[in-house]
Amino acid sequence: MNPADNIEHTIEQLHITTRPETDKHILDDAFVALEKSAQEQAPHVARSSRPNTLRIRIAELAAVAAVILVIFTLFFGTPAAEAVTFGEVIQALGKVRNVCVSSFRIDRPEPTQVRWSSLTMNIKLFKGRKEGKTEYALWDFPNRRTMFVSSGLVTTKDISADDYARKEKILTFTPGLIPITDINDLPEGSQWNKVEDPNVSAVVPGTEVYDLTYPQKSTKGTGIRFIKWRYFVDPFTYLPKRLEYYDKIKTDFMSQEKYRFGKYSVVTYPSENEIRAIIHNEFGPAALQPRDPGYIGTQPN
Amino acid sequence: MLEDKRLIWELKQGNKDALRQIYMEYKDTLLTIAASLLHDTYAAEDVLHDVFVSFAASAGKLELRVSLKSYLISSVVNRVRDRFRKKKHHTVELDKAGQISSGSKNPEQLAVFAEQSHLSADALLKIPLEQREAIILHLNGGMTFKEIAEVQHVPMNTVQGRYRYGLDKLRTILNGEMKK
Numbered sequence: 246m247n248p249a250d251n252i253e254h255t256i257e258q259l260h261i262t263t264r265p266e267t268d269k270h271i272l273d274d275a276f277v278a279l280e281k282s283a284q285e286q287a288p289h290v291a292r293s294s295r296p297n298t299l300r301i302r303i304a305e306l307a308a309v310a311a312v313i314l315v316i317f318t319l320f321f322g323t324p325a326a327e328a329v330t331f332g333e334v335i336q337a338l339g340k341v342r343n344v345c346v347s348s349f350r351i352d353r354p355e356p357t358q359v360r361w362s363s364l365t366m367n368i369k370l371f372k373g374r375k376e377g378k379t380e381y382a383l384w385d386f387p388n389r390r391t392m393f394v395s396s397g398l399v400t401t402k403d404i405s406a407d408d409y410a411r412k413e414k415i416l417t418f419t420p421g422l423i424p425i426t427d428i429n430d431l432p433e434g435s436q437w438n439k440v441e442d443p444n445v446s447a448v449v450p451g452t453e454v455y456d457l458t459y460p461q462k463s464t465k466g467t468g469i470r471f472i473k474w475r476y477f478v479d480p481f482t483y484l485p486k487r488l489e490y491y492d493k494i495k496t497d498f499m500s501q502e503k504y505r506f507g508k509y510s511v512v513t514y515p516s517e518n519e520i521r522a523i524i525h526n527e528f529g530p531a532a533l534q535p536r537d538p539g540y541i542g543t544q545p546n
Numbered sequence: 547m548l549e550d551k552r553l554i555w556e557l558k559q560g561n562k563d564a565l566r567q568i569y570m571e572y573k574d575t576l577l578t579i580a581a582s583l584l585h586d587t588y589a590a591e592d593v594l595h596d597v598f599v600s601f602a603a604s605a606g607k608l609e610l611r612v613s614l615k616s617y618l619i620s621s622v623v624n625r626v627r628d629r630f631r632k633k634k635h636h637t638v639e640l641d642k643a644g645q646i647s648s649g650s651k652n653p654e655q656l657a658v659f660a661e662q663s664h665l666s667a668d669a670l671l672k673i674p675l676e677q678r679e680a681i682i683l684h685l686n687g688g689m690t691f692k693e694i695a696e697v698q699h700v701p702m703n704t705v706q707g708r709y710r711y712g713l714d715k716l717r718t719i720l721n722g723e724m725k726k
Contacts, residue, residue, distance in 0.1 A: 252713060252716050252717060252720065253685055253713065256582070256670070256681060256682070256685045256686065257685040257686065259578060259582060259667070259686060260574065260578055261574065261577050261578045261581050261587060261590070262574050262577070263573050263574065263577055263591070263594070264591075267591050267594075267595075268569075268573070270595065271569070271573075271594060271595045271598050271599070272565075272566060272569060272598075274595065274598075274599045275565055275569065275598045275599050275601070275602040276562050276565065276602070278599045278600075278602040278603035279557070279560060279562065279565055279602040279603070279605055280560065281603065282560070282602060282603050282604065282605045282606045283559070283560030283605075283606065365688070365690075366688075481552065482552060516571070517688060
């Protein structure tokens with residue numbers, strides 16, 4: 246094959262690895278440089294143990310609109326000074342570029358669906374099972390196509406203009422991780438409370454657990470359904486690692502009636518390379534490649 | 547991005563594991579970019595060394611306004627430009643060090659890949675550096691045109707133009723090579 250025919254693919258495939266002796270040499274020198282840098286910075290660090298984190302948080306909080314602050318005050322007053330707020334979770338999720346959500350039903354050990362979203366690659370990948378077979382679907386926005394693989398057979402379809410707009414809108418947020426796309430959309434009476442039970446937080450070690458509860462009109466009539474999203478949050482990054490979904494009908498938050506636990510999700514934050522490897526493994530090396538040599542793609546902004 | 551911030555924060559505390567983690571995550575991408583721009587793996591390893599030692603030395607003062615990956619790629623690009631400016635760069639063929647990998651290919655595919663890579667790498671050296679940067683950073687670095695525009699300090703349209711013209715030139719060069 247003439248390399249000019251697929252020059253982008255050939256260049257993209259080029260991968261050079263470092264030699265072990267190079268790694269050792271570079272890391273040894275870098276560690277020495279890091280030690281020197283740490284010694285020079287030591288007095289500054291001693292004065293403030295979390296300077297950078299503090300600056301990040303101040304900058305992030307400053308950017309939140311006044312109306313959101315009012316909502317925080319009304320609905321998300323946190324019992325402990327160090328507690329993570331729901332706003333911080335939303336903000337943290339807003340900065341995530343790559344995410345994988347595995348959805349489970351409590352009566353099944355295997356996930357019902359696994360979804361990967363990548364804003365850096367502008368793709369969405371789904372894994373599910375149908376009639377005992379594992380299937381994958383890929384929404385490849387830069388190439389405006391969808392790919393589907395089942396039993397090793399790959400089929401490809403163009404995304405129409407209408408479908409593109411609809412699918413792209415879905416890509417811009419992480420469905421299944423927050424019940425709303427705008428904090429202002431939370432119903433009146435919503436609550437965000439820390440769960441202090443150590444048995445609950447032991448489900449995902451190292452996390453803090455919070456319950457987001459809110460009322461929702463029943464779809465069948467005038468009844469009220471109470472929804473609870475239980476967040477297992479990394480206290481450092483504010484990102485959820487696990488979510489549990491509960492509901493109860495025709496009662497109030499404080500009633501003795503128990504919430505029903507139906508589904509849960511396990512959330513991970515893979516690198517772009519990890520997602521790319523899955524796609525290449527399932528769809529073959531041609532996946533994600535530009536569809537024609539002159540096509541330069543649509544990149545996320 | 548948040549993982550970047552966490553790693554940088556740990557790095558500022560002098561955490562060697564954070565530095566090792568960053569190095570292991572980005573080393574091959576950075577080496578591939580440097581080698582593709584310089585057409586020389588030995589010089590590319592020097593660039594990688596300089597970038598990481600300098601990165602570690604300035605860890606205490608580091609303030610990231612872009613992603614860690616973009617920051618490190620920009621550092622590589624700047625060092626490569628310095629080398630071309632100082633003309634201390636002599637090209638050594640990319641496959642001399644035997645470090646080019648190509649995923650899971652059978653021997654026949656590998657031979658074809660090696661030949662194509664060799665021709666492409668030779669051709670890359672014949673196009674202007676700014677066009678080569680746009681192509682390499684987009685295809686090997688996985689950077690968006692917007693991110694490349696920030697590295698090159700030009701509008702995004704200019705980067706897209708450089709990418710397109712660069713590819714056109716590469717095709718012309720490679721078609722010429724094949725006719726010989």
